[in-house]
Amino acid sequence: MNDPTDQAGKNAKLRKVEFLALAEELQSYILSFLPWQDILRCASVCKALRQTYISSSELQYIIELGGQGLLPVRIADPGNHTSVSQRLQLLRDKAHAWFQFNFHTHSFQTFSIEEQFHDVTISLADGHFCLWHRETEDSENWAKIVPLLPKSSEQTVERHWPPESLCPVPNAYIVDVYMDPAQNLIAIAYGVNDDTIQEGRFYVDLRTLDGDGIHPQAAGQTLFLSVHTAQDNHDLFTVMEDLQLKGFGRHLALQCCPVFNDVVSTPRVPWWLQLWDWQHSTRSNSNLSDMMVLQSIDFCFVGNDRLLLVSDDLKLYSIEDMSRQPQLLACYSFPFPVKRIQCFQPTTDIAHGSQMQMPAQQTMWTSDPEHRLLCCVVFHPSPRLAFAISTKIFFELDSERVGEKAVTFPWEKWGPTNARLFQDPWQVCVSGNRLLQVFPGGARSRYRIHMMDFSPLAVERRQGLGLVVKKPSTIEINELGKTLTTSLPYVEVVSDRVFDAIELIGMWVDTDRIYLAKMMDPPDDDPGDLRMDQLEVIEMSSGLSESLS
Template sequence: MFARLKSCGRHIALQRTLDVDGSRNYPKPAWQLQIWDWQNSTVLNSVLSDTIPSPYHDLIEFCFLGNDRLLVVTDSLKLYSIEDMSQTPQFLACFQLPIPLSDVHCHLPLDDIEHSSSQLQMQIQQTMYTSDPTHRLLCFTSSYPTTVYIISTRIFFNLDEIAAATPIPWNLWGPSNTRVFRSPFQCKVHISGNRVLQAFTMPDTHDEYKVHMMDFSPLAVSNRQGLGQVVKEPSMIKDTLFTLKTEKVEITSSLPYVKVILDSKFDVRDLHHIWLDKDRVYLLNANWDSPQSGRLDVIDI
């Protein structure tokens, strides 16, 4: 059995995977999500559960989108409202993925999705790389090989009343609201607001990282002011869908962003962690001569 605990604001959620009775006495993997409102009640309020589609038994993840929405990742993205914790979470929409994600992990920005109007006015007056508070990102990483999905959260809030009636195909929501990256080896990723920091291995040697800072804020794209490269053209990666037969899939994405590549290169053995905030990039490098210490590079942006 596997368990994962997450919290956001007044909510705590415990995810478990377990085996349930299946056909012909074979156990069938299932997931269960228990959700509490710890501020207003100590009693379990809500439970979500379902079976895990075969053969993707390692495919289950979830994340909070603010204080009133929950996103569950299985072979698709399922969105629920948790605004009223006296009831079972309300199913809002199902967003289909081009292929199921394997060994998936969710990365949310460090800052909150919700911002006040006063904060909005302050941030609009700041420079090009400042996040637009009306536009946030979430990131899913999938292994074998490493695939990074950057998704604009606006798609999870601009829903019509019939969204829950039928799954929304990838080609209707995905390309314009996502940017998908692929790396043959492990890459590092950190997300803050509208900015994504990624360390990719060099394509010729694979023993060094190049660090890319990407800003997906509409303000950054429209007010570039000569800094960085604006990327608006669609990108495409190829993948394989394994079902009853092997099928080649082309995944196109086109969410625009501004890209800045740091000049320095970093040894893959040394670069342990990367992260960023509003003003700086932080790169933690190992010191193999003194394992108890390391080097922290701080870069203003």
């Protein structure tokens, strides 16, 4: 009688022989359906499959994309004939350029925003600087969008909105402005002053960046709230504070937290967040509300259907069904109570799917939401701490456990292996898997930029450039009398150039460039009057620097 175990082994060997007997092109085609890690495993255990991998630009491109935490983007231009081998080489060259971090050769021109730096909210999106000036006692609000060093083939928007053009209705006051050049969208959150009381009701106006009409993909011109935003407590608060309008693709979200007259007796204040699918409805039942510690909350989108609430802990919500309140999926506890926190996430290399209004802005790849970096900066306890967190943990939930009851993960279960902790960074920026931080550079008021790349291929194939950090690192938090150990691997490169504080009053980063806001002539009479006199743009893909006037 034949041994069943022996027969199974023979069948497995036979299948292996049958696969290796296929033409190399067919082997490559079949392997291309595997995850990039499995392709590498196959190539490492079989000489024949390794040769197939070496001979196939397609397989190498899949691995390069996956290892860098990227997703391919379908190119709609029929005239684009960039071969896979060319894309592969370009992708490798771009990654390699970041490990050189050479700032020696650069030039810059003047780019003035003509206002105090601390009164202007500045964001970087799809190759554009988006600026919004908050109204003060001395000046009115305005908005501006400026393209930064575009290529001749790219479509751009350059526009300035004076106060009268921003206000959608009479007696309106603007609370926040969000711009998305990839979707040709400007969203304006505003309230309306009533003759009797300020009711605390807010609205969002949707327009195109390059025109004054309603956005063609919007369900309507105005988004309405489904909650009355602390109207029942209007006698307790003075102004609506911490109003933030954020977006991701078809989603928009407005957050509000009021400032109370008596902060001592109201340590926790009502907080709410309203979400819309602005392309399909002007009203939404998707909202969150709670009592929160003042100045201890932020939020961000994690992919197209998940929202992360950053407060005493990280709360992950599903926003796939916008007809109901977000569904709590999991809670990730911090190792200690936090009082002030801010979330930094990449926003300049995110694909918006097939709804993009400016096709010339499309690229060959985009950051993968499931393999991206998130940075949470905690300002108290002091000194400040930066948590670099891999977003993969938000997509590794057990599907059988999710849906009935939210899963709670203590810090010890998720933090040490999925995060890396840094102490007292002066500034922080995130792009894809890269984290840029500014730390003191030896002499007083002198700083260096540190680039940390957390992508798997950066750690494995740095080609002798940068410092690979795999060992756990421990940070002492004296104010709490405790230590924290984290071990998420990364490669670190430190800038060869040292900067003065006035050269780094602002910093932004995208997939190819670093943008440094500089104050060349600080005023003697008013040191607090920070003005961005120059913007230095460092082109990482070529090692050259450019600038904008």
